[in-house]
Amino acid sequence: MRAVVVGGGVAGPAVGLALHRAGIDAVVLERRAVVDPDEGSYLTLGPNGLDALTPLGVRGPVEAAGFPTRRNVLQGSTGRALGALSLTGTLPGGAALTLKRSRLAAELTTHAARAGVDVRLGAHVGRVGPGVVTLDDGTTVRGDVVIGADGVHSRVRRAIDPTAPAGRYVGLTNFGGITRGTPLADTLPPAAWLLVFGSRAFFGAHPTPDGDVVWFVNVPRARTTPEERAGTSEVRWREHLHELLRDDPGPAAELVAAGRLELAGDNTFDLPHVPTWSRDGMVVVGDAAHAPSPSSGQGASIALEDAVVLAQALRDAPDVTTALATYEHLRRPRVERVVAAGARSGSAKIAGPLGRRVQDLVMPLVLRHVVTDRSTAWMYDHRIDWDARVA
Numbered sequence: 001m002r003a004v005v006v007g008g009g010v011a012g013p014a015v016g017l018a019l020h021r022a023g024i025d026a027v028v029l030e031r032r033a034v035v036d037p038d039e040g041s042y043l044t045l046g047p048n049g050l051d052a053l054t055p056l057g058v059r060g061p062v063e064a065a066g067f068p069t070r071r072n073v074l075q076g077s078t079g080r081a082l083g084a085l086s087l088t089g090t091l092p093g094g095a096a097l098t099l100k101r102s103r104l105a106a107e108l109t110t111h112a113a114r115a116g117v118d119v120r121l122g123a124h125v126g127r128v129g130p131g132v133v134t135l136d137d138g139t140t141v142r143g144d145v146v147i148g149a150d151g152v153h154s155r156v157r158r159a160i161d162p163t164a165p166a167g168r169y170v171g172l173t174n175f176g177g178i179t180r181g182t183p184l185a186d187t188l189p190p191a192a193w194l195l196v197f198g199s200r201a202f203f204g205a206h207p208t209p210d211g212d213v214v215w216f217v218n219v220p221r222a223r224t225t226p227e228e229r230a231g232t233s234e235v236r237w238r239e240h241l242h243e244l245l246r247d248d249p250g251p252a253a254e255l256v257a258a259g260r261l262e263l264a265g266d267n268t269f270d271l272p273h274v275p276t277w278s279r280d281g282m283v284v285v286g287d288a289a290h291a292p293s294p295s296s297g298q299g300a301s302i303a304l305e306d307a308v309v310l311a312q313a314l315r316d317a318p319d320v321t322t323a324l325a326t327y328e329h330l331r332r333p334r335v336e337r338v339v340a341a342g343a344r345s346g347s348a349k350i351a352g353p354l355g356r357r358v359q360d361l362v363m364p365l366v367l368r369h370v371v372t373d374r375s376t377a378w379m380y381d382h383r384i385d386w387d388a389r390v391a
């Protein structure tokens with residue numbers, strides 16, 4: 001069997017690696033000409049996502065590329081401590097890891113290519129049909145199954161179902177940056193994200209083992225346009241962010257003023273429910289099938305889980321159609337639950353002034369009694385047994 005994988009972000013090379021382990025040939029087609037490990041912002045892989053890297057044989061190299069994150073520490077707009085949320089789950093050895101999103105993609109891509117997966121960069125897929133995709137340069141690539149790992153604006157999803165929903169703008173534009181060698185690193189909770197529900201923007205900061213601080217700002221606003229992004233300098237964006245953050249207590253404004261932006265004006269989307277995941281040997285994985293809001297902190301983790309389960313299904317099922325139905329049956333309830341949880345976290349970030357005051361009162365109780373390690377165990381404690389036969 002041979003699989004054609006469209007997209008070489010997180011899910012694409014992960015599918016390639018998992019299929020390789022299952023004894024299935026794969027070609028991964030990525031439109032970017034280079035996979036730059038240093039571009040863009042950071043993400044956090046949950047213990048479930050890290051565990052999914054084990055059958056792919058890349059857990060060690062990925063862990064070496066990041067640093068551990070044990071908790072989210074939440075703070076209100078008045079500086080009030082709202083509580084903390086463990087990110088390690090309840091199983092022994094559970095750990096979360098923060099690293100550059102692009103570094104994760106680069107590690108997966110390098111290891112897939114090294115394992116013998118046919119990874120082609122600069123391969124922009126223009127047309128998708130059952131058993132065949134066509135690149136913009138006219139080249140056709142054929143396989144028994146076409147796997148769409150092409151992100152939230154997926155072309156493969158539309159080829160499967162032209163009426164499939166598009167990604168939904170979640171009302172937040174994202175900025176990410178780093179402040180190097182700052183004494184403020186020592187004021188932050190160690191191995192944790194400090195998350196601040198600021199009066200005009202949501203802010204997160206994480207100290208690194210090198211004494212730097214990586215941070216992000218989510219700004220509630222209409223989406224940025226390509227013209228706005230092209231016409232706004234890095235300095236101007238930082239001035240704008242500083243204005244939004246300067247009245248909030250804590251290190252946010254100072255970190256932004258002293259730092260460097262690595263991601264600016266990135267619109268964020270989610271995709272709660274895609275009615276049809278597969279048709280005629282075409283199927284979607286990762287954000288192409290179910291993008292959670294970035295606030296869930298789970299998008300990459302569940303994309304990695306998808307990759308493992310899809311490869312198991314193709315390994316164990318008698319034919320492709322049964323395999324794709326099995327994959328959907330095993331994955332849909334879980335991923336839609338993650339997306340719903342992410343949508344709730346995202347809406348907490350865009351509360352108005354009154355909402356903020358209510359939040360300051362209610363959130364400590366919620367974190368103590370409702371969103372606890374036990375209540376989030378279904379998300380973080382999820383483990384996949386590669387050797388188990390799936391049916």
Ligand SMILES: Cc1cc2nc3c(=O)[nH]c(=O)nc-3n(C[C@H](O)[C@H](O)[C@H](O)COP(=O)(O)OP(=O)(O)OC[C@H]3O[C@@H](n4cnc5c(N)ncnc54)[C@H](O)[C@@H]3O)c2cc1C
Nearest residue numbers: 007009010011031043044125151286287297298299300301
């Ligand atoms: C700001 C932000 C913060 C996030 N934070 C977290 C976090 O903390 N934790 C977490 O787990 N997740 C996080 N996520 C989500 C996570 O990044 C995604 O869920 C994850 O990258 C999904 O992987 P994917 O491979 O499905 O899609 P993508 O990573 O989007 O990859 C899709 C790939 O397909 C390629 N492609 C698209 N169209 C074509 C085409 N026609 N031909 C060829 N190639 C194509 C693209 O170039 C891209 O490389 C965050 C996302 C954002 C935006």
